[in-house]
Amino acid sequence: MHTSRPDREFHFTDDNFATIKKLIYERAGINLAETKRDMVYSRLSRRLRANNLRTFQQYLELLNDPDSHEQQEFVNSLTTNLTSFFRESHHFDILKEYFTEHKNKKSFRIWCCAASTGEEPYSIAMAAIEHFGTYNPPVEIFASDLDTKVLEKAQRGVYSFERVERLSDQRLKSFFFRGKGDNSGLVKVKSELQDLVYFFNLNLLSESWPFDQQFDIIFCRNVMIYFDKPTQYKVLKKFLPHLREDGLLFAGHSESFPHASDLFKLRKHTVYVKAHKMS
Ligand SMILES: C[S@@+](CC[C@H](N)C(=O)[O-])C[C@H]1O[C@@H](n2cnc3c(N)ncnc32)[C@H](O)[C@@H]1O
Structure with a gap:
């Protein structure tokens, strides 16, 4: 028709x-x-x-x-790129708990696989800096997205003031510069934060992903909602070999994977762990 x-x-x-x-x-x-x-x-x-x-x-x-x-x-x-700093803020507390529970690890590899305009990976970086009390925390943050436009914005790290106005004064002071003159109304994330995050283009559907080491944490929030169940299952299955045995997978607040219970089981608050040890 x-x-x-x-x-x-x-x-x-x-x-x-x-x-x-x-x-x-x-x-x-x-x-x-x-x-x-x-x-x-x-x-x-x-x-x-x-x-x-x-x-x-x-x-x-x-x-x-x-x-x-x-x-x-x-x-x-x-693509739909809605995101915000410290979205679903309880997840950043769970991340800090993970750092405490695994305090013997030398460093933490974190992959944020639908990073959009950068608010999520920069929030991870801020949480790590706060937890370890240094601008040089033992974390490496890999932040990818399929959309190349949002990645450019993420890499610039420049946001309108409205995007950060709900953050505490302490976070604003510690992590952002406020623009003056022509740049008033804008903020820029400090270079210490940018140095912790490596942005790159990656399609969750692509056959192979360019990683040679596993991750401790995968943030995959608010992207699976755009996929149907068979696609979600395929992506979750591909995560398995890339996540350490004691690793965590963070999903979005409205995402759940009962159809993939052989792969991941819920730990709490849409945070998942591997269903089986791979030995
Ligand atoms: C709604 S945003 C979520 C951003 C962030 N994770 C959050 O929770 O605030 C969804 C992101 O997923 C990305 N995306 C959609 N399909 C994708 C795919 N096949 N591979 C990688 N990223 C994808 C979009 O470009 C978009 O930036």
Whole structure:
């Protein structure tokens, strides 16, 4: 069936939506509900304008062109990047507890696998600095995302003041510079924090991940909600060899994995541990 609303700037049919739904599922695992049709139209309309195109059909042809850079822009446009500093703050207390419980470890490797614009990995860095009482805590934080635009922002570490205004004065003073003059209304994370976090592009769906050592902690919060259960299971299974036996997997507040109980079991507050020791 081909339907397109006449009041719209661009011709957008049911078939176009079905093709987009299939493409983003194949490339990112994102399972778009039928109700996301208007969201897709509005986000991709910007890409049609940027490429001087008149219809979604033309846009889909561009996506098929192997020489086009549009594929990454397509993916970037359809990700949802909502995040905040110390989101689900109890998780950072559990992280500090983990540091205490494993105080004999020389260092901690932490992977934040859907880091978005950086608030989550920088919060991990702040929690580590607070716990160890030094700007040089024994942690390495690997922060990845599929979306290259958010990673650029994360790496810059510049945020509007509203993003940090709910943090304590102590955290603001310890971890951020406040912009002056042209930069007023902005804050920048201190370089000590940036030095603890290594940002890189990674698709959770890709066949192989570039890690040669295991992690103590994996933060995978508020990304699985965009995946269907078979995709969640596949990703969880891929986490197993990358997580130490005593490691923790942090999930988002609305994420649970009863369908993967052979892989991970709940410890508390959407924090998971391996279901079985691998020996
Ligand atoms: C809603 S944000 C969550 C950010 C952060 N983890 C938090 O909880 O605040 C979801 C992030 O997952 C990323 N994402 C979506 N699909 C992905 C995939 N296949 N591989 C890696 N990251 C993905 C998006 O780009 C987005 O930045």
